[in-house]
Structures are given as C-alpha cells and as structure tokens.
Amino acid sequence: MSLHVETGPRADARAPGRRPRQGGRGPRGRLPAMFDLRVTPYLLISPYFLLFAVFGLFPLAFTFWTSLQKYELAGDAEFTGLDNYVKLMSDGDFWNAVVNTVGIFVLATVPQLVLALLLANALNKRIRGRLFFRMGVLIPLVTSIVAVAVVFTQLYGRDYGMINWILGLFGVDNIAWQNEKWSSWIAIATMVDWRWTGYNAIIYLAGMQTIPRDLYEAASIDGASPRRQFWQITLPMLRPIIVFTVFVSTIGGLTLFAEPVLFNNGRMDGGSTGQFQTVAMYIVEQGFRRFEYGYAATVAWMLFLLILVGVLINYFLARRIGGAK
Numbered sequence: 001m002s003l004h005v006e007t008g009p010r011a012d013a014r015a016p017g018r019r020p021r022q023g024g025r026g027p028r029g030r031l032p033a034m035f036d037l038r039v040t041p042y043l044l045i046s047p048y049f050l051l052f053a054v055f056g057l058f059p060l061a062f063t064f065w066t067s068l069q070k071y072e073l074a075g076d077a078e079f080t081g082l083d084n085y086v087k088l089m090s091d092g093d094f095w096n097a098v099v100n101t102v103g104i105f106v107l108a109t110v111p112q113l114v115l116a117l118l119l120a121n122a123l124n125k126r127i128r129g130r131l132f133f134r135m136g137v138l139i140p141l142v143t144s145i146v147a148v149a150v151v152f153t154q155l156y157g158r159d160y161g162m163i164n165w166i167l168g169l170f171g172v173d174n175i176a177w178q179n180e181k182w183s184s185w186i187a188i189a190t191m192v193d194w195r196w197t198g199y200n201a202i203i204y205l206a207g208m209q210t211i212p213r214d215l216y217e218a219a220s221i222d223g224a225s226p227r228r229q230f231w232q233i234t235l236p237m238l239r240p241i242i243v244f245t246v247f248v249s250t251i252g253g254l255t256l257f258a259e260p261v262l263f264n265n266g267r268m269d270g271g272s273t274g275q276f277q278t279v280a281m282y283i284v285e286q287g288f289r290r291f292e293y294g295y296a297a298t299v300a301w302m303l304f305l306l307i308l309v310g311v312l313i314n315y316f317l318a319r320r321i322g323g324a325k
Helices: 009-014 027-067 083-089 092-123 130-136 145-155 162-168 181-208 213-221 226-237 239-254 258-263 279-288 293-322
Strands: none
Touching (some): 092 181, 092 239, 145 162, 145 181, 181 239
C-alpha cells in the first residue's frame, strides 16, 4: 500500500489550519505599496515645482538681493541695504508711474470683463453661425501686438485719425491723444480691451456651457425672464470663473508694458511728461537705459507687492460678493 502525498500550492491550500501564501503581501510587501501611494503623487508634480524654483523663486530672491545693492553695469556691486527703498519712496517719477498703471488698469479691466460677459452671453444663444462668431472673437488675440499698436496709433492720430474725425462730426475739436494723461489712458485702455475681451469671453462661454439646462427650463416654467435668468442663474454659477478672470486681468493690467511702449513709438519715457509711463516701463528705463540695476530691482519688487495687494483686494471683494464666510 502506497501513500501519495501532495506537495506544492494545492497542498498548502487544502491543508487545514494553513493559509495560502499571499504572493509577497506580507509586511515586507506592504511597504513598497504604501511607499508608492505616498510618494508617487509628489514625484508626478515635482517637475512643476522644480521649474518654478529655477525660473520663479530664484529670480525673485536674486532680484531682492540685487535691490539691496548699488548694482551698475560697470564696477562691482556695493551693498547699500534699504537705501534704494528709501530713495524710491520719495521718487516722484515712480509714483507717477504707479498712478498711470492703476488708472489704465481700471479703465481697461472693468469694461473689458463686463463686455466679455455680455458677449459670452450673446454667443451662448441659439444663433446662426455660432461657430464663426466664436472663432471671430479670438482674432484680436492672435493678431500681432505690433500690428495692433500701429493700427490704434493711426486711429488716434491728432490730425488724420478716424477717432478725431468721428468726434468732429459732433463738433468736438481734434484731441492730441498722446499729449494728455486722461486721453492717453483711454487710448491704451481701448487697445487692451480690443485684444483681451474676446479671450475672456471664450472663458465665460465655456463656463456657461457647463451650467445645466434644466435650471433654465425650470426658471422659464416659473415665468422668469431671460434677464432674470442671467442675474439669478448665470452669474452665480459663473462666480468662480469671474474671480479667476479678475485675478488674471489684475496681474496683466498691473504689468502692462507692450501697448504703451508701442503707442509711444518704442520709447520708455511714456510721453513728454511721463503721462502714460507704467511701472513696467519705468523698470526697463532704469535697468536698461540708465543701467541702474539695483534701483530697477527695487522698483520690480515694489511692483510685485503692488500686484499682491491688488490680488488680495480682489480676493476679499470676491468673497464678500460671493457670500463666503
């Protein structure tokens, strides 16, 4: 009589009181799995933070270090502490640039976002050729900024500009748009609006298309007019997107550079009396015209703080309007 004894995995599975092997999932097997779950997400997002550290944090820190020195093109850097900041506080040209920047920003951003919202609401309707009109609003964005500046400079020409010609039909004398502070602000603001209104409109349109149609149908059954639906449904649902566009527009408006420079034919002085010189133009003038890199770095840091203050103000206003607690 012979006995047959099974060995291997089947015997382990049939043997009473013995648990089958788990293929390396013991304490040693769990550690690599837990390591993967905890570390892998950080590895996936690490390239962004590495690039941000190289191209974001390092330039910011180096600019601050440069702002504490008398750093010129020729000669060694000399540490001066906060002397550049003390000088900046009493610099009339800098504060003039701040006023110009904030003024142009207000004139450009508020109409821009309002027009973009109305344009997006119109493009969200069931109209013929919707795709054509939606693509058309992006044409200013892909147009060369140089071409835009040349066209708007001609439109706002004092003697032969079309804007003055239209105003002349109503009895208004020719306006020298580049010579006065308020007129140059308006001209540059319209240039900015023409470029970026369509971009914001497309963002708002994308947000509107994510709003459930059931809300509008229920509101229509209850007798709500299209205007009431816009105020009671569309705007509340778009609030996060509106906050985003306000933040981005604030950053772009306070760093305005290309439009006023090209409006002034490439010069950084912002007109004969600096009537439309922005802070970004003032930085370039100090750093690459007068070669005072330390002072230019100081102005750049003050611009950073100005942007930070502007973003924080918009953030708290958005929370207040949104009813956040």
